[in-house]
Amino acid sequence: MAAMFRHKGRDLMPSRVIDIVDPVIPLPIDELYPQKMPLKVEIGSGNGRFMVSRAATHPDVNYLAIERMLGRVRKLDRRATHLGLGNIRVLRLEAFYALYYLLPHHGVKTVYVFFPDPWPKRRHNSRRLFSPLFLDALWHCLEVGGCVQVATDHLAYFAQIKNHLSADERFKEIPAMERTTDEQTDFEMLFRGQGLPIGQCAFQSLPVKKEVPLVPMTLPPEMLPRAQVGSVD
């Protein structure tokens, strides 16, 4: 068994945060939710505004939030618990690691990436989430015909993301989704409030003639699973 739920010690309230028991075994997704339904994943879900709103209006979908900041994970977990949303689970983890090792192979219908950290300084650009290796992990976890939805206010990063995806024959551009006001993320509301332009795009994953498996790789320590919800950030 690769994962289990954590129960908060003090009040024994069930939490939606997944405890990673074995970091190299894919998550037993079907055991984590009450019902087997299509899986949609949000990377860098922040406080969970999009996911909570979406999960409430789409009870026929299972949602997984991946977020590495403890405070934000807790907030999302509290919101989902308060609303009794049984179709949300949360992973406190580096997203690349989660996609590479823990998500089911071709088992995710949609991956949402809204306002990923832009790392605007040139010397930090290499820390950006979207890279050729990330696209490998993304394509392997998406169902064929599944899609990635992206939005960002950082237009240079947006152009880079579109270039990476357009140049990759495993993806094809499709119209980006519309989000209701309730579904806008915290960062989105902030940037829209300032009148900033937002870049949005979506790409569908396509079949390939011969699939190249992901090669096992050694990840840097900062990408390995961190202590879970009970720890200090």
Ligand SMILES: C[S@@+](CC[C@H](N)C(=O)[O-])C[C@H]1O[C@@H](n2cnc3c(N)ncnc32)[C@H](O)[C@@H]1O
């Ligand atoms: C700029 S914030 C945007 C949060 C939210 N998507 C929104 O639009 O309000 C980026 C979020 O992604 C998280 N994040 C960035 N890189 C991540 C990664 N590689 N794995 C998991 N979370 C990540 C950060 O902790 C942060 O909460």
